[in-house]
Amino acid sequence: MTSEFVQAVLLTILTSSIPLILAAIGELVAERAGVLNLGVEGMMICGAVSAFIGAYDTGSALIGAACGILAGALLAAVFGLLAIYLAVNQVAAGLALTIFGLGISGLIGKSYVGLKLTNASHLHLPWLSDIPYVGQILFGEDYFVYAAFALVLGVWLWLNKTHAGLQLRAVGDNHTSANTLGLDVQAIRLWAVLFGGGCAGLAGAYLTLAYTPFWSPGMTAGRGWIALALVVFASWQPWRLVLGALIFGGATILQLQAQALGVRIPSQLLSSVPYLATILALILLSVSKRGKANAPASLGQAFIADK
């Protein structure tokens, strides 16, 4: 095996895990606040199409990414209004968000199908990116890679080391007590959900701005759902989420490389590897009893204040 091959494999694992990390870290924050938003797939695909349109029409990948974040947050706001303020069942509202997002993204992106983005901006740091083997991976990747790791670090610090992070966890673990302590449960949850939406939108933006240079309907292909599973797999801990995402990135690469290496397996079997791996991961997590203890205690329950 040549070093180029190893480097290519590592790069593919990294790039296919970035959208998962981005979407999952946002959902992790929402879930730590006690809100289960099953709309990740819908927010992600709207982020993808909005980012593509923004970048294509303005020629700026940065504006594209901003559009993606905004689109994700906008959908999250609709969800938050219903699930947090109107106490609509979170599972059902999240499903509605995904169905709606998949549909509307097709409508918005109709006239952009088949167009190609030519200005995808890769980061190039003089000298550092030219270091053999690791230079390209550590210093030559897209801004998204750095954004993803910065987000994970930021969320970890914020959740565990700040007062506001403690408040958010309190709201997720016992909303009644948090309310008694004078915290505005619904407002904190809304902010967490908006953050989750923005992250999902950014994950979508990554798909159209960096992963592939074009937009195609349904291109998220279940990544939003896998991100949801990753949060459970990581037992709501930011750093374990990175590990999980890299394993899933590895599952994706298996699919690409196995055929290149001439392994005769039906392509459909390889395509179903990420989904089967998700089920397996959830089973493994349930078998090891420790993981479940970390679940936010109020997850999925609407908070209705007593008067």
Place this chain on the structure above:
Amino acid sequence: MAFELPKVTLTLREAPSRLRTFLGPILAFGIAMLLGGLLVALMGKSPWQALDVYFIHPLLDSYNLQALALKASPLVLMAIGLSYCYRANLWNIGAEGQFVIGGTCAGAIAIFTHGAPDNTLWILPAMLLAGVMGGMVTALIPAILKVSLGVSEILTSLMLVYVSQLTLDYLVRGPWRDPKGFNFPVTVTFDPAATLPPLFDGARVHVGVLLTLAIVIIAAIMQGRSLFNFAVRLLGLAPRAARFAGFSEARITLIVFALSGGLAGLAGFMEVSGQINQLQPSISPGYGFTAIIVAFLGRLSPVGILVAGFVLSLTYIGGEAAQISMQLPLDMTQTFQGLLLFCILSADILTRYDVSLAKART
């Protein structure tokens, strides 16, 4: 906080308002239509024409009415099954996959008996059984994982949708491909003995819709009368009370999943045997997901689901017509369905709570 968010207060009503329970879904549908119309106008098309094409024109002739019933049938079957899960607060969102596996298993019988004489009477019942079993087994995977290990049924049932679709895709492109099919990814066309006969001579509708109707009637009679229905509802509303009353949570979970998977498999059988007449890479335009909306629009009650099934079926037929006559993309249908589900869920809350707005405390 930089600015104050208004405080929404929900007060539980003593009993759900009967008027609001009835008007809620209608109001929700009205609001979804308004929003949909707005969207159509934003795309530079006439909302009035869209209203006509989507919701009025398909109701005007027998050909379209039959198409309506054909599409409503799988939606209603699956929604009835899902309503049991949702009432028990169990989230089977993988009906789409259970439908696909049901259709695949039923199709397997049709393919392996290909060439049998036309009067072979056991083929259709065998296909029905295979379809139901296929859907049931697919649905029982998340159910068993849930009761034995506590794995969330939401994600596992959904992941199996992708696996199911890929399985069908593999079979149709690989071992089951029709050798005389000019390399198209389709299986042989089913024999007459493996095809559901039309309801009457020259009809588009197959006799399967009668079975769907019968299941709606049975479910409606059972509702509110059987101990099982009570146990399901109790588990959903007050799981602790259900446990104290001696109902086994695990048993109910397995039964409602088997029931909903079986009905989805039955719908899959009817689709391949009565409608498509062969297997192809995709046998469902998202019926399994739309059925979730049908279940909620029908307020999880059998008769409501029957009505809701026709309403959502209308969006499919209308969507196809609108694509041809107004160049509206098919995604409009899905967008509208999502909007509709949002509206239904919000309307549901308004029937159970009184909502008031107050200024945030300072």
